[in-house]
Amino acid sequence: MYAQMVKSTGERPKTLDEMAPDERAFQMRVDADIKIEPKEWMPEGYRKTLIRQISQHAHSEIVGQLPEGNWITRAPTLDRKAILIAKVQDEAGHGLYLYCAAETLGVSRDEMTEQLLAGKAKYSSIFNYPTLTWADIGAIGWLVDGAAIMNQVQLQKCSYGPYSRAMVRICKEESFHQRQGYDIMMKLCAGTAEQKAMAQDALDRWWHPSLMMFGPPDGDSVHSAQSMAWKIKPMSNDELRQKFVDQTVPQADYLGLKVPDPELKWNEARKGYDFGAIDWNEFHEVLKGNGPCNKERLEARQKAWDDGQWFRDGLMAHARKKNARKMAAE
Amino acid sequence: MKNEWPLWEVFIRGQHGLAHRHVGSLHAPDAEMAVKNARDVYTRRNEGVSIWVVKAIDITASAPGDKEPLFDPSNAKIYRHPTFYDIPEEVGHM
Numbered sequence: 001m002y003a004q005m006v007k008s009t010g011e012r013p014k015t016l017d018e019m020a021p022d023e024r025a026f027q028m029r030v031d032a033d034i035k036i037e038p039k040e041w042m043p044e045g046y047r048k049t050l051i052r053q054i055s056q057h058a059h060s061e062i063v064g065q066l067p068e069g070n071w072i073t074r075a076p077t078l079d080r081k082a083i084l085i086a087k088v089q090d091e092a093g094h095g096l097y098l099y100c101a102a103e104t105l106g107v108s109r110d111e112m113t114e115q116l117l118a119g120k121a122k123y124s125s126i127f128n129y130p131t132l133t134w135a136d137i138g139a140i141g142w143l144v145d146g147a148a149i150m151n152q153v154q155l156q157k158c159s160y161g162p163y164s165r166a167m168v169r170i171c172k173e174e175s176f177h178q179r180q181g182y183d184i185m186m187k188l189c190a191g192t193a194e195q196k197a198m199a200q201d202a203l204d205r206w207w208h209p210s211l212m213m214f215g216p217p218d219g220d221s222v223h224s225a226q227s228m229a230w231k232i233k234p235m236s237n238d239e240l241r242q243k244f245v246d247q248t249v250p251q252a253d254y255l256g257l258k259v260p261d262p263e264l265k266w267n268e269a270r271k272g273y274d275f276g277a278i279d280w281n282e283f284h285e286v287l288k289g290n291g292p293c294n295k296e297r298l299e300a301r302q303k304a305w306d307d308g309q310w311f312r313d314g315l316m317a318h319a320r321k322k323n324a325r326k327m328a329a330e
Numbered sequence: 331m332k333n334e335w336p337l338w339e340v341f342i343r344g345q346h347g348l349a350h351r352h353v354g355s356l357h358a359p360d361a362e363m364a365v366k367n368a369r370d371v372y373t374r375r376n377e378g379v380s381i382w383v384v385k386a387i388d389i390t391a392s393a394p395g396d397k398e399p400l401f402d403p404s405n406a407k408i409y410r411h412p413t414f415y416d417i418p419e420e421v422g423h424m
Contacts (some may be wrong), residue, residue, distance in 0.1 A: 097371075322360065
């Protein structure tokens with residue numbers, strides 16, 4: 001998802017009998033849905049996996065500002081512009097909540113940023129696609145934020161307290177994001193033939209990348225079993241993907257748009273949509289850094305980091321000086 | 331010198347009459363900026379009427395391992411709760 005390929009221990013989860021006493025007590029608390037809090041004992045693998053997952057999630061929120069930020073200066077009306085600014089500001093806020101949650105596990109904000117810039121930490125593949133038209137802003141809100149909500153709602157139940165609380169806050173704010181996106185799509189679909197074609201084109205380009213947001217199929221997802229046992233990933237990739245398709249197809253129908261999948265069909269027996277194969281090769285290439293915008297995104301983050309250096313240092317120097325003056329006066 | 335901004339814990343009073351409640355943390359160079367940042371990060375939707383910030387390193391917390399000696403004694407004192415006492419129905423609400 002926003003954390004698509006989180007490496008866990010790579011091993012199958014231990015049974016309670018195989019665990020050392022500390023670990024068994026920990027697992028029993030997780031099983032009983034008691035939240036784990038920062039200073040409590042936790043297995044090293046749990047801590048490391050969570051740091052990876054939360055920092056990937058945080059980086060995704062931050063990098064996710066870039067494709068949308070691209071349209072702030074060109075939003076079609078002042079209202080749309082104000083809304084888009086508010087949404088992008090929310091994404092920054094979400095990134096900050098998440099960085100703070102990760103920091104409670106003993107990693108610093110700067111370390112996480114350095115890992116992102118060095119290409120060691122990942123962010124969601126979805127943000128490596130370009131926003132070519134205004135309709136893409138609609139499609140992102142509707143599909144990308146829709147998929148994000150689906151993931152984040154279940155993460156509210158995550159076993160780690162600070163992460164779970166950040167998710168509660170984020171979910172409250174995220175619903176506006178999806179609705180404003182769908183609102184843009186409705187407007188375009190009720191407009192001229194050209195505007196409707198623009199909406200269709202955006203759906204065509206964003207549909208499959210959105211499905212990939214949930215990560216590889218369960219069979220190929222080696223790290224899932226342990227993460228699910230620790231309840232840091234309550235639902236599987238395929239379950240969430242199916243839920244997303246079932247929710248979204250009727251919304252596309254309402255808009256009068258066609259989901260770009262010839263094999264998409266309602267399956268009455270299991271009350272869900274069957275859908276065609278996803279090109280996982282594309283997904284892995286984008287994660288590896290070969291998507292259309294990977295280079296541009298990282299360069300933008302690097303530039304922001306470098307250009308902000310004098311500002312971060314300057315404010316810190318000012319704070320130190322002020323503090324020293326205050327001490328001298330006392 | 332390492333220049334990472336220190337971590338601050340943020341407390342917001344949601345409405346008049348309520349206590350400040352911990353909502354999260356953030357980084358800022360000093361207290362003044364921490365309040366400004368808290369306003370942007372934690373009150374974008376009318377969540378509060380007042381903000382407190384305190385440096386995270388200045389907070390002293392009880393250790394998770396002390397949970398039992400700290401809190402178990404009060405578990406045994408069930409007579410501190412009103413439900414411990416049976417008041418006959420004819421006495422009415424008390």
